Amino acid sequence: MKSAEMLVRVRQGDPMALAKAITLVENRKKDYKNLLEGIYPLTGKALKIGITGSPGSGKSSLIEKMIAGLKAQGLPIAVLAVDPSSPLTGGALLGDRLRMIQHSNDANVFIRSIANRGHLGGLSLSTHEIVDLLQASGKEIIIIETVGVGQSEVDIINVADVVLMVLNPDSGDEIQIFKAGIIEIADIFVINKSDLGGSDNKIGEIRNYFATTAKPPLIFATSVKENKGISELLAGIKQFQQEESGRIDEKRANIKRNYVEKIVAERFREEMRLDSGIADMLQTAAAANPFQLADRIVQKLKTGGIHDKKN
DSSP: OOHHHHHHHHHTTOHHHHHHHHHHHHTTOTTHHHHHHHTOSOSOOOEEEEEEEOTTSOHHHHHHHHHHHHHTTTOOEEEEEEEOBOTTTOOBOOOGGGGGGGGTTOTTEEEEEEEOTTOTTSOOHHHHHHHHHHHHTTOSEEEEEOOOOGGGGGGGGGTOSEEEEEEOTTOOTHHHHHHHTGGGGOSEEEEOOGGGSOHHHHHHHHHHHTTTSSSOOEEEEOBTTTTBSHHHHHHHHHHHHHHTHHHHHHHHHHHHHHHHHHHHHHHHHHHHHHOHHHHHHHHTGGGSOHHHHHHHHHHHHHTTGGGOTTO
């Protein structure tokens, strides 16, 4: 399928074309840049919900219940489950889609696992691009589930309009999130598996952390097992979207700036890979002053890099 035809079909909401477009972008295949350039300007403003939390907190099971609630509202939904990359193939290791399989045959629901490609921030550049592809295809709600590994989760703030942090009542993971600073990126806290008991203690810990702030945090207790608290959570997300619309617009502007910076950084890395002169410079790195060597490489890139006919 040519990129021009693929673009038309993506804009028409064709799930097969969307899946092929995501593969094209994720694997950096030929014409992926032309495809991405063709989706702008984006016609819609999908609400992007980032969901983070430690492994085992029940993120995927919670998303499954959220999908059911959102489907009842007739909203076109997409889910990106960002998985750790295989060290051998670079592909996604986990199968989070299996937990959501009952929704996969719904024409209004698109579910995809993508790899984090080893990015310490938890998300690769292609995550931003895939989110925009989903918006171009007409999705109104995009849920991004992160890997769920400690401090690497903070990058979700550079993709999502609203960030949900999923915790368990008795997990003890509050120590990690407090010291890592991850707690500051959350807009809404979800105490999942509340049927286990101890939710009130966890809610108290979070409220104490924010005791000196002007606005108390939004906290919801949910139980996937008992199907409780899901509708309240969805209503809370909608309330946040309405009441914090100005902040969401500001976040979206910051997200776009961050995205552009990542594109520029990727382009420079690509220039470095293709420039034999820079490759020769890097061969001397072991004995070189790293700052001086970096200055020389930057200067070479600024003056044309591989496009400089003198080199």
